[in-house]
Amino acid sequence: MQSRFFTIQNHPQGLPDQNLFNLETAALPELGDGEVRVRNTWLSVDPYMRGRMDGVTTYIEPFTLGSPLEGAAVGEVIASRDSRFAEGDRVRHMGGWRDVAQLVADQVEALPAIDVPEQAYLGVLGMPGMTAWTGLNTIAGMQAGDNVLVSAASGAVGSLVVQLAKAKGVKGGKVVGIAGSQAKLDWLESLGVTAVSYRNKDAQQLSKDLKVACPDGFDVYYENVGGDCLEAALNNLRVGARIAVCGMIARYNDDCPVAGPGNLAMILIRRARMQGFIVFDHWDQYPSFLNEVGPLVARGEIDYRETVEDGLEKTPEAFLKLFEGANQGKMLVRL
Amino acid sequence: MQSRFFTIQNHPQGLPDQNLFNLETAALPELGDGEVRVRNTWLSVDPYMRGRMDGVTTYIEPFTLGSPLEGAAVGEVIASRDSRFAEGDRVRHMGGWRDVAQLVADQVEALPAIDVPEQAYLGVLGMPGMTAWTGLNTIAGMQAGDNVLVSAASGAVGSLVVQLAKAKGVKGGKVVGIAGSQAKLDWLESLGVTAVSYRNKDAQQLSKDLKVACPDGFDVYYENVGGDCLEAALNNLRVGARIAVCGMIARYNDDCPVAGPGNLAMILIRRARMQGFIVFDHWDQYPSFLNEVGPLVARGEIDYRETVEDGLEKTPEAFLKLFEGANQGKMLVRL
Numbered sequence: 287m288q289s290r291f292f293t294i295q296n297h298p299q300g301l302p303d304q305n306l307f308n309l310e311t312a313a314l315p316e317l318g319d320g321e322v323r324v325r326n327t328w329l330s331v332d333p334y335m336r337g338r339m340d341g342v343t344t345y346i347e348p349f350t351l352g353s354p355l356e357g358a359a360v361g362e363v364i365a366s367r368d369s370r371f372a373e374g375d376r377v378r379h380m381g382g383w384r385d386v387a388q389l390v391a392d393q394v395e396a397l398p399a400i401d402v403p404e405q406a407y408l409g410v411l412g413m414p415g416m417t418a419w420t421g422l423n424t425i426a427g428m429q430a431g432d433n434v435l436v437s438a439a440s441g442a443v444g445s446l447v448v449q450l451a452k453a454k455g456v457k458g459g460k461v462v463g464i465a466g467s468q469a470k471l472d473w474l475e476s477l478g479v480t481a482v483s484y485r486n487k488d489a490q491q492l493s494k495d496l497k498v499a500c501p502d503g504f505d506v507y508y509e510n511v512g513g514d515c516l517e518a519a520l521n522n523l524r525v526g527a528r529i530a531v532c533g534m535i536a537r538y539n540d541d542c543p544v545a546g547p548g549n550l551a552m553i554l555i556r557r558a559r560m561q562g563f564i565v566f567d568h569w570d571q572y573p574s575f576l577n578e579v580g581p582l583v584a585r586g587e588i589d590y591r592e593t594v595e596d597g598l599e600k601t602p603e604a605f606l607k608l609f610e611g612a613n614q615g616k617m618l619v620r621l
Numbered sequence: 622m623q624s625r626f627f628t629i630q631n632h633p634q635g636l637p638d639q640n641l642f643n644l645e646t647a648a649l650p651e652l653g654d655g656e657v658r659v660r661n662t663w664l665s666v667d668p669y670m671r672g673r674m675d676g677v678t679t680y681i682e683p684f685t686l687g688s689p690l691e692g693a694a695v696g697e698v699i700a701s702r703d704s705r706f707a708e709g710d711r712v713r714h715m716g717g718w719r720d721v722a723q724l725v726a727d728q729v730e731a732l733p734a735i736d737v738p739e740q741a742y743l744g745v746l747g748m749p750g751m752t753a754w755t756g757l758n759t760i761a762g763m764q765a766g767d768n769v770l771v772s773a774a775s776g777a778v779g780s781l782v783v784q785l786a787k788a789k790g791v792k793g794g795k796v797v798g799i800a801g802s803q804a805k806l807d808w809l810e811s812l813g814v815t816a817v818s819y820r821n822k823d824a825q826q827l828s829k830d831l832k833v834a835c836p837d838g839f840d841v842y843y844e845n846v847g848g849d850c851l852e853a854a855l856n857n858l859r860v861g862a863r864i865a866v867c868g869m870i871a872r873y874n875d876d877c878p879v880a881g882p883g884n885l886a887m888i889l890i891r892r893a894r895m896q897g898f899i900v901f902d903h904w905d906q907y908p909s910f911l912n913e914v915g916p917l918v919a920r921g922e923i924d925y926r927e928t929v930e931d932g933l934e935k936t937p938e939a940f941l942k943l944f945e946g947a948n949q950g951k952m953l954v955r956l
Contacts, residue, residue, distance in 0.1 A: 512886065531889045546881030551847065554866045554897035562889035 287314050287323070290598060291354035291384035297341040301609060306339075307602040310354075314388050322371045322391050326361035329382040329598075329619040330408040331605040332442075333533055346566070357382030358413055360397065360404050371396070378407050385598050385621055400580045409442055409616030410583055410590040411576065417565040418446035418508075419575045421530035422454075425563045426506045428528075431457035433500050435519055438510035439463025439479065440470035440591075442616040443532060447508045448479045449588050450579070462499045464492075464515055466611050473614070477589060484515060489547070492518035508532065509560075517547035520558075529560040591615025622649050622658070625933060626689035626719035632676040636944060641674075642937040649723050657706045657726050661696035664717040664933075664954040665743040666940040667777075668868055681901070692717030693748055695732065695739050706731070713742050720933050720956055735915045744777055744951030745918055745925040746911065752900040753781035754910045756843055756865035757789075760898045766792035767840035768859070770831065772850040774798025774814065775805035775926075777951040778867060782843045783814045784923050785914070797834045799827075799850055801946050808949070812924060819850060824882070827853035843867065844895075852882035855893075864895040926950025 293308050317323055335357060338349045349355055359382035363375040368391035371377065379394045381387030397407055409415060421443075422428045434451040438444040444463065451461045462480045465471055474481035480499045484492055496504075496518055503524040509516060509531045519529070553560060582588045593613040595604040601619050608617055625646050633641050652658055670692060673684045684690055694717035698710040703726035706712065711732045716722030732742055744750060756778075757763050769786040773779040779798065786796045797815045800806055809816035815834045819827055831839075831853055838859040844851060844866045854864070888895060917923050928948040930939040936954050943952055 516885075533889065546883055546885040548881055550851075550881040550885075553895060554868065554899075557897050557899055557902060559894060559896040560888060561894040562892050564889075564892055567892065 287386065288312070289314050289354075289384055289386040289388070292601060293352050293354060294339060294349060295351055297348075297351075298339055302336075302339065302606070304602045304606065309599065314386065317365050317367050317388065320368050320391055321366075322363050322368055322377075322389055322394055323365040324359075324361040324377055324379060324381065324387045324389065324394065325364045326359045326382065326385055326387060326621055328360045328405040328408055329601055329621065330358040330412070331601065331608060331617050331619065332357065332413070333608050335605065336609075346564070354381075355383035356380050358408050359384075359387065360407055361387070363394075366391070376404055378412070383601055398576060398580065400576070401584050402580075405592065405616075405618055405620075406583060406590070408618060409592065410446055410588060411580060413565060414442035414616060415446050415579060416569070416572055416575050417532055418443045418450060419579060420565055420568045420571065421508055421532045421563060422447055422450055422506070424568060424571070425530040425561050426508065426528040428454060428506050430454060431459045432505035433460045433462070433502060433524070434506045434508065435462045435464070435496065435500070435504040435522070436508040436510070437464045437484075437515040437519070438533075439474055439481070440465045440614050441510060442613070444508070444510055445591065445615055446579075446588065448474065449477060451506075451508075452478055453582075459505070460500050460502075462496065462504070464496075464511075470614060473591070487514070489514040489517035489521075493521040496522045503527070506530070517549055520547055520549050520552040523552060523556040523558050525556050527556055527558040529558060531560060531562040593617050595619050597621070622721065623647070624649050624689075624719055624721040624723070627936060628687050628689060629674060629684060630686055632683075632686075633674055637671075637674070637941070639937045639941065644934065649721065652700050652702050652723065655703050655726050656701075657698050657703055657712075657724055657729055658700040659694075659696040659712055659714060659716065659722045659724065659729065660699045661694045661717065661720055661722060661956055663695045663740040663743055664936055664956065665693040665747070666936065666943060666952050666954065667692065667748070668943050670940065671944075681899075689716075690718035691715050693743050694719075694722065695742055696722070698729075701726070711739055713747070718936055733911060733915065735911070736919050737915075740927065740951075740953055740955075741918060741925070743953060744927065745781055745923060746915060748900060749777035749951060750781050750914060751904070751907055751910050752867055753778045753785060753843075754914060755900055755903045755906065756867045756898060757782055757785055757841070759903060759906070760865040760896050761841040761843065761863040763789060763841050763863075765789055766794045768795045768797070768835050768837060769841045769843065770797045770799070770835070770839040770854055770857070771843040771845070772799045772819075772854070773845035773868075774809055774816070775800045775949050776845060777948070779843070779845055780926060780950055781914075781923065783809065784812060786841075786843075787813055788917070788922075794840070795835050795837075797831065797839070799831075799846075805949060808926070822849070824849040824852035824856075828856040831857045838862075841865070852884055855882055855884050855887040858887060858891040858893050860891050862891055862893040864893060866895060866897040928952050930954050932956070 341348045360378045376397045377394045436444045436447045448463045463474045471481040507519045507529045510533045591614045676683045695713045712729045714729045771779045771782045783798045798809045806816040842854045842864045845868045926949045
């Protein structure tokens with residue numbers, strides 16, 4: 287059986303273009319003992335994948351040049367030589383960027399029995415959702431009544447952070463989201479989130495606008511962006527604020543180091559805590575997350591959005607759109 | 622009775638000079654009920670005082686223009702109208718920058734009964750010592766075996782941090798201190814600390830030298846400086862590192878914001894935690910600190926240094942020398 291998959295042949299500098307990606311075809315080897323073969327139905331593209339293209343180990347191993355790229359995917363088992371899986375099972379695994387994946391069964395998990403569309407396990411109930419929940423609760427220690435600021439607030443992670451924060455902030459805490467386009471801002475406002483645009487603003491102007499949106503300052507800042515958003519947020523911290531650093535997408539494609547915020551001393555002045563985290567370190571908490579957030583999603587109480595590209599060929603394009611801010615909610619490829 | 626004291630008449634921009642400070646004389650009012658009068662014997666000058674000269678509330682109220690400046694001091698009670706104090710008592714209080722202080726007794730504390738020179742309560746057993754102990758233990762959560770990096774390692778705070786870290790790091794953890802002059806580096810080496818100079822180096826070179834000093838990277842970074850030291854430290858963090866931000870003296874005299882480190886994303890990559898703290902928030906732990914560190918000092922097991930200027934008139938000069946790196950250990954004025 288043939289598998290079609292994407293590879294890269296070299297490490298990109300700066301923002302890559304579609305020429306980086308090669309669509310290849312190869313025959314799969316015979317299925318071995320303990321292996322399963324999965325026909326993928328949905329592929330995830332995520333900003334962190336950019337880091338894996340650099341050839342440097344950061345918090346995750348780099349992609350191997352010339353080998354199939356990896357990423358989260360869901361699909362249907364079409365052949366199994368492991369007793370835990372049978373043909374027709376719906377599963378999630380890391381063999382994305384391809385149409386058919388052949389994997390050791392230990393690396394495959396059955397989808398939970400919650401009544402949601404299967405692609406939700408790549409987004410709101412997958413890695414992005416778990417990232418939102420972990421950052422807000424475990425890292426930032428959000429408490430009811432906290433004022434919460436979220437950058438990239440309409441993205442796959444941010445859009446769940448703002449809704450979890452709204453749900454938890456029962457004592458009058460305020461939730462403010464930073465986003466770009468008017469459509470994203472309108473959607474945030476429809477969720478009861480105070481939306482602030484970053485468009486055409488320097489850090490100073492964004493600082494002022496955040497101050498207007500929440501004059502008392504923020505107890506929690508959920509950082510997805512870096513750059514001017516971080517600088518503006520630092521100017522609006524309350525004493526004892528906690529910053530969960532989930533990503534700094536503004537920096538992922540930098541060719542060379544770009545200076546950081548000039549007001550880092552606010553960490554000292556506000557006795558703030560800033561902590562980076564990688565969701566994979568906290569995956570043992572996934573059942574707790576699923577218990578809490580799964581029912582909310584099944585009951586339609588979380589408004590999650592998807593931006594969908596169709597066809598394996600569109601995977602690089604979908605990935606690159608992440609850096610243009612073109613997606614609202616989770617960016618997915620449907621096969 | 623006359624008191625001689627320093628005031629400032631305006632808020633300085635950048636690094637002030639001695640013209641900022643006015644030495645004034647005024648008659649003290651009659652001693653009221655519940656007040657004590659103290660003849661100061663030692664005055665403390667500390668980097669944080671620069672922030673109080675700016676006229677902006679940061680983590681502490683600004684100095685009032687035209688009123689006596691404040692700071693830690695020790696001295697002898699020469700008159701008391703409070704039952705808790707008698708003439709001859711040795712006390713500590715915040716009525717520094719002057720020769721005779723008249724204070725509400727609630728703001729005065731008797732010196733503990735530990736056999737150390739009284740000026741130790743302004744340094745190794747005072748605010749700087751408590752700052753070192755709090756940052757290392759409460760904020761950075763240092764554990765035995767941790768590799769610890771300290772900037773301004775020969776200063777009043779840093780020199781105690783390195784020694785407390787050495788004492789605690791029984792399982793082979795390494796302690797590295799950053800300092801400037803050869804005399805400071807030699808002194809650090811004599812304490813068993815690996816000393817690294819920052820002189821004539823950019824952040825990149827300092828990064829490399831820290832890597833040589835401790836190839837495995839650091840679990841704890843005790844931040845007194847900011848600027849290039851922070852950038853170099855960020856490049857040398859281990860996964861799960863903790864940064865205690867005690868001060869950023871490199872920034873205290875900046876006229877305008879200076880860009881921060883370009884590698885702040887290391888917080889994410891190393892899943893590090895960076896936390897600012899103000900020792901006054903943790904003062905309820907002072908008895909625990911004194912219990913632990915007091916006996917070490919009394920037995921001569923902590924090598925603490927003092928740089929002493931003589932005479933009230935020298936107080937501004939002593940203060941300004943802090944920003945030249947001219948002090949080794951605690952900077953004091955003896956009256």
